[in-house]
Amino acid sequence: MSFLSAGGGAPFPVLPARIRKVVSSLTLFYSCLAAFVTGGLLCVVAQLLIDLTRLTPARILVLYVCTGVFLGAVGLYEPLYRFAGCGVSVPLIGFGGTIARGVREAIHTQGLFGALTGGLTAAAAGTTAALVFGYLAAVFFRSGPKRLGKKR
Template identity: 50%
Template sequence: MEYLYAFLIGGAICVIGQILMDATKLTAPRVLVILVIAGALLQAFNLYEPLVEIAATGARVPLPGFGYNLAKGAMEGAQQGLLSAITGGVKAAAGGITIAIGWGYLIAIIFNPRSVR
């Protein structure tokens, strides 16, 4: 059942993003930002944590999961002080950020991307 929930909830998040791109004039980067902010806001009101408990990786991997991770780290850091509140989100998401930068660099070296005119 864990795989089914991960697939359904992760898929639903992706469908929401696709609908936003198809039904509005929003560009892909704007939709990505909206999804990250939505995850952070849902976590601020403790609404995203239940999705993570049910769907696990299906809710953590999509972009709202990144926002959730940032907000959760900042909220946990806020218990230790102002500086920890500022750095807590980045510390919590450091692994994902590192992987994204590393893979992006590696793919850019392998495939030699060009600018689109």
């Protein structure tokens, strides 16, 4: 039932089946709540930066990725991930955290060379997916006219 915990631990493997079921659905609920609240709060921080400081979205994304690398470097990303799961890994902080972890692991196996290979290797799935789907989208779709929103 380890798939139910946010970061992938193994909760309560020795409990009887029925209780385990209750506990695991509670664990799922808890992990989802943690992801929702943490992810939501990270978005609110970015929204405040956009609205109050007029930082452009591109700068926010760079800020978040670099923050992720920094958190990974000082060892805060992993505990955050164990707590909030996708609440930190889905926001771009997770992209940075993945890069940091990839670099660290590559240095363990390859030495200094790992500083060059580790980051993009760890981020390969996301980057390649975005590139491939981006190209496919360009093949199958064309941009439609921008429409005025409805006044709310």
